[in-house]
Amino acid sequence: MSTTATQAFAGAGAANDNRTAEERVEGAMGAFARSFGATVAWNMESCIHCGMCADACHFYIATGDAKYTPIWKAEMFKRAFRRESGAFAPFFKVLGLKKKVTLKDLEEWQELLFDSCNMCGRCSLICPMGLEVAELIEIGRRGMYEAGLAPKELADRAALQAETGVPEEVEKPYAELLKEIGEKHGVDVVLDKAKADIMVCAPRNDLNRNPSSVAAMVKVLNKLGADYTFRSDAIVAENYGYYAGSNGLQKKIAKRVVDQAKKIGASLVLVPECGHAYYSLRWQAAELMGETLPFKVRHVTEYLAEQVEAGKLKLNKVDGLPTAFHDPCQIVRKGGVTEAPRTLMSELGVNLKEMFNHEGFSFCCAGGGGMNDIERTRPLRLKAQEVKLHEVDDTGAKRFLTSCSDCRVAFDDAGEHFNWDKKTESLVELVADNIKE
Amino acid sequence: MSILEFSRGPMLHFALLVFVFGVLWRLVAVLMLGFRKRYSEERNSNDKALMVGGATCGLRSWPHKEFIGRTAFGEAVGYGYHIGLFTIVLLGGPHVIFWQNLFGFSAPWWPTLPGGLITVVSVLTVILMLIATIRRYMHRPLRQISNFDDYFTLAILYAIMISGLWAVLGGPGRYEYILAAHIISFNLLLIWFPFGKLMHAFYIFPARFVNGYLHAKKGAAT
Numbered sequence: 339m340s341t342t343a344t345q346a347f348a349g350a351g352a353a354n355d356n357r358t359a360e361e362r363v364e365g366a367m368g369a370f371a372r373s374f375g376a377t378v379a380w381n382m383e384s385c386i387h388c389g390m391c392a393d394a395c396h397f398y399i400a401t402g403d404a405k406y407t408p409i410w411k412a413e414m415f416k417r418a419f420r421r422e423s424g425a426f427a428p429f430f431k432v433l434g435l436k437k438k439v440t441l442k443d444l445e446e447w448q449e450l451l452f453d454s455c456n457m458c459g460r461c462s463l464i465c466p467m468g469l470e471v472a473e474l475i476e477i478g479r480r481g482m483y484e485a486g487l488a489p490k491e492l493a494d495r496a497a498l499q500a501e502t503g504v505p506e507e508v509e510k511p512y513a514e515l516l517k518e519i520g521e522k523h524g525v526d527v528v529l530d531k532a533k534a535d536i537m538v539c540a541p542r543n544d545l546n547r548n549p550s551s552v553a554a555m556v557k558v559l560n561k562l563g564a565d566y567t568f569r570s571d572a573i574v575a576e577n578y579g580y581y582a583g584s585n586g587l588q589k590k591i592a593k594r595v596v597d598q599a600k601k602i603g604a605s606l607v608l609v610p611e612c613g614h615a616y617y618s619l620r621w622q623a624a625e626l627m628g629e630t631l632p633f634k635v636r637h638v639t640e641y642l643a644e645q646v647e648a649g650k651l652k653l654n655k656v657d658g659l660p661t662a663f664h665d666p667c668q669i670v671r672k673g674g675v676t677e678a679p680r681t682l683m684s685e686l687g688v689n690l691k692e693m694f695n696h697e698g699f700s701f702c703c704a705g706g707g708g709m710n711d712i713e714r715t716r717p718l719r720l721k722a723q724e725v726k727l728h729e730v731d732d733t734g735a736k737r738f739l740t741s742c743s744d745c746r747v748a749f750d751d752a753g754e755h756f757n758w759d760k761k762t763e764s765l766v767e768l769v770a771d772n773i774k775e
Numbered sequence: 776m777s778i779l780e781f782s783r784g785p786m787l788h789f790a791l792l793v794f795v796f797g798v799l800w801r802l803v804a805v806l807m808l809g810f811r812k813r814y815s816e817e818r819n820s821n822d823k824a825l826m827v828g829g830a831t832c833g834l835r836s837w838p839h840k841e842f843i844g845r846t847a848f849g850e851a852v853g854y855g856y857h858i859g860l861f862t863i864v865l866l867g868g869p870h871v872i873f874w875q876n877l878f879g880f881s882a883p884w885w886p887t888l889p890g891g892l893i894t895v896v897s898v899l900t901v902i903l904m905l906i907a908t909i910r911r912y913m914h915r916p917l918r919q920i921s922n923f924d925d926y927f928t929l930a931i932l933y934a935i936m937i938s939g940l941w942a943v944l945g946g947p948g949r950y951e952y953i954l955a956a957h958i959i960s961f962n963l964l965l966i967w968f969p970f971g972k973l974m975h976a977f978y979i980f981p982a983r984f985v986n987g988y989l990h991a992k993k994g995a996a997t
Contacts, residue, residue, distance in 0.1 A: 375811045377985050383805060384978040387925050388853065392916035393845035404915035413920070425804035426797075426970055435923055463996055464842045466850070467975060468835050468983035621993060624814035634816060674818050674994025698996020699841040 355486045359441035366444055366485035369585070370415050371423060373477040381474055382419045384467045385409055391461035391471050396701050396722040397454050408461035411450040412474040414439050415481060444485050451478050451583075452489050453715045458667035458702035472672070479583030488582045492708045496578035500590040503571055505542060505578045512573040515545045516552070523553035526560060531567035537604040537633075538566050539575035539595065541612035541743035544764075547750075548743060554770035555610055555638055561773050562645055566608070572598040575607070575615035576744075580622065581708030592623040599633050606634045608641055611766055613668030613706060613742040620673060637669055638766055639741045643678035646685045652774040655687035662691050662735035663765070664726075664749070665700035666742035679741050679765055686772055691733035701726045703740075705748025716751075723752035730760065741765045779951050782958040787877075790962035797969025798977060818994035824987075831987025831997050832980045849914075852906050859900030860932075863939075867893040894943055901936050904929070924971040931967060934960035 357365070391408040392398040398406040409416075421427055421436035430436040457479075459472040482488055488496075499505035504512060513529055520527035528534070538559065544551040559566050572595045579588025599607050609616045620635040636644075645651035663683065669675045676697050683690050695701050704722040709715045727749075730738055738760040740746060749762040776784070817824075836854070838846050864870050868887040875882055888896075908929055911917045938957035942950060967973065990997045 374808055376805050376808045377810065377989070379805045379808050380978060380982050380985060383801070384975055384982040386972050386975045387917070387920045387922070388849065389914060389916035389920055390842075390846050390849065393842060398916065399845075402915070404919035407916040407919055410916070410920050425801040429970060459995075462986065463839060464846065465986075466835060466838075466853075467979055468831060468986035470986055470989075621815050624816075625811075628814065630814045631816070671996045672993070676994070676996075695841050699839060 362485040363439060363441050363444065366481035367418050367422065369484035370418065370477055370481035373480055378473065378477060381469045382416055384469055385416070386467055388466060390464050390466060394460040394464040396704060396725055397718060400721040400725050405450060406454050408471045411455055412471065412478050414443050414447050415474065415478045441485065444482060444487055448482060448487050451475060451482055452708065453712060454718055456667065456702045456704060456707035456709055458706060459672045460699070460702065463699065480585055483583035489712050491711045492578060492582035495711065496582040496584050496587040499578045500587040503594050505574070512545055513570040516540065516568055516573065519549040519552050520556065523550065525553050525556045527556055528567045530570050532602065534565050534567040534602050534604060536564055536566035536606045536608050537599045537602060538568050538608045539610055539615065540568065540573055541610045541615065542574045542576060543743040543747050544610065548746065548764065551611060551743065551764040551767050554764065554767040557770045558642060558766070558773065562650060567602065569598040569602065575609050575619050576612050577614065577618040580614060580618045588618065589626040592619065592626055595619060596623060596627060596631060604633050606636060609635060609637050611638060611741045611743050611764055613666040613744055617668035617673050637673070637675050637678070639678040639682060640675050642769055643681040646681055653685045653769060654772040654774050656768065656772055658689045659737045660691045660733070660735045661688045661737040661739060662693055662730045662733045664703065664738065664740040664745055665697055666740060666745050667700065667702045667706060669742060670700065671698045682765060682769055686768060691735045693729045693733055695729065701729065703745035703748040705744055710744055710747050719748065720752055720755055723748065724756065727752060727756060727758055737763065739763050739765045739768065777951065779955040782955045782962065786959065786962050790965035794965040794968050798974070801969050801974055802977060817992045819991050824991040827991035827997055828984040828988030832983045835983045849910065852903050852910065856900050856903035856907060859896050859903060862896050863893055863900065897936060897940050904932060904936065928967065928971055928973060931960055931964045935964060
């Protein structure tokens with residue numbers, strides 16, 4: 339494994355990290371152990387080393403490099419579990435069957451846990467034992483964060499977002515951006531209403547790069563007459579704590595959204611076209627808070643599909659252009675929102691050409707899990723994306739849709755690199771452009 | 776006490792003790808970690824999740840069509856030698872007698888296959904095991920993730936299979952010693968069982984069930 343990758347990581351708070359190597363490893367293992375329950379231990383114990391998970395991973399498929407075998411990415415933590423806390427830990431320790439994990443080991447594993455995994459969960463579907471490999475990676479990231487070995491790009495954003503609610507240095511507050519988007523696109527943006535039934539969030543990527551998608555969501559909500567508001571204190575729902583592997587920061591970031599929703603008495607938090615925002619808020623926020631949330635969490639495509647099914651949202655039919663749809667992993671495979679985008683596309687009369695790997699089996703965009711934010715991952719990301727772009731082309735599609743802004747960023751970058759003849763479009767924008775008056 | 780008497784007497788009893796208590800401890804040690812209470816609003820009911828979990832126990836044996844092109848060979852070899860081993864252990868005449876003696880019951884209804892057929896199955900099983908071993912070394916991800924557990928487990932299985940075939944086919948050496956070698960290797964398997972990957976025999980269905988159950992609660996793919 340290259341040392342260049344190791345040097346590229348500054349680590350979370352590494353500059354102030356006065357701990358010894360031993361203490362940092364202990365920190366990692368402590369965080370790892372705290373995430374343990376019977377189901378995770380089952381995952382640790384059950385692996386039969388069949389290597390099949392490699393055949394689900396786009397990074398292995400694209401490169402043929404065995405180090406990208408998903409379960410190998412969790413190897414250090416599997417080893418530590420068997421040696422330190424498994425049922426026969428003393429046996430493995432005394433006989434030296436499992437070597438002690440060192441800081442150097444963890445440093446070598448940074449690349450595998452952060453630079454070559456989107457936590458997309460495809461490997462969990464191929465495992466003949468039924469192991470949740472992606473969960474092991476996620477827990478491994480938590481350990482790495484506690485050892486001060488999370489990538490600086492993610493750790494810094496997570497810290498900033500936990501502190502300010504905004505995961506980047508901005509010239510203008512997001513609330514200002516929202517107002518400008520409203521003015522530019524001629525839609526009324528409801529901001530900071532004291533009480534509302536729906537609290538809406540926006541994706542950071544779309545605020546900056548695809549403002550028309552934000553405007554589209556607002557347009558549909560206005561058309562539906564929804565009682566909604568954005569909240570200045572929690573405009574984005576994405577969670578860099580999830581990417582970086584910090585349980586503490588993830589909880590703090592999620593709490594900001596949860597508190598705002600509670601404050602305005604919302605019965606629904608509407609997550610925009612952002613995969614990780616959806617997964618972290620829909621399936622992890624309540625677990626982190628240790629309480630049932632007093633509101634529902636829905637992805638915008640789910641909400642719109644419900645409106646279509648209730649007859650409240652009627653759409654015009656679009657052209658018959660052959661269209662492929664990318665199922666974002668965090669929303670579809672891991673999040674369970676499989677039917678909603680197809681309900682919308684059906685209502686729109688989209689001539690859908692499914693890829694061979696679609697719905698829960700879709701290949702990831704390769705930008706998720708924070709990889710879009712780590713520049714040095716780009717060469718590997720592009721290799722995996724090439725596989726996906728070919729799969730889209732194989733459908734004969736002329737239009738390419740998705741429902742995640744992070745995926746769009748990844749595909750836009752890959753499209754530019756490969757001179758791809760398609761642009762990745764937002765499903766919600768297509769809906770907004772075709773509302774039946 | 777002859778080596779044969781030792782292998783099927785005290786050593787077998789010791790091996791069985793290690794096996795039973797080792798397996799129980801390894802299962803209990805996992806269960807003692809407890810199941811976390813979940814707070815997220817579920818997409819599907821508990822009943823549906825239980826059904827999906829149950830179905831996943833069986834369905835995961837057959838690869839999804841999206842993966843079969845890449846995994847068919849490995850799965851065929853893997854399941855192939857497992858089926859062979861089960862056939863030999865559960866339907867081979869001497870083994871059926873061994874189980875009945877060990878557990879102290881008579882089961883005239885227990886079917887057995889002709890010895891010749893069991894020998895053919897045994898040879899095929901060893902061939903499949905050889906392919907699996909070569910593949911473990913040649914297939915890059917497999918080689919990367921393989922460790923002592925994988926090779927030691929395979930070594931014990933080879934010892935059992937080869938000594939068994941040797942005894943049946945009348946290879947050189949005293950039958951008593953060959954049979955003792957066969958039983959000693961089986962005892963080693965029992966002793967190693969709780970410590971290594973052989974535990975997957977007990978983990979496979981709970982692990983599949985939990986995966987299917989938790990995914991179904993989210994409405995996620997299984």
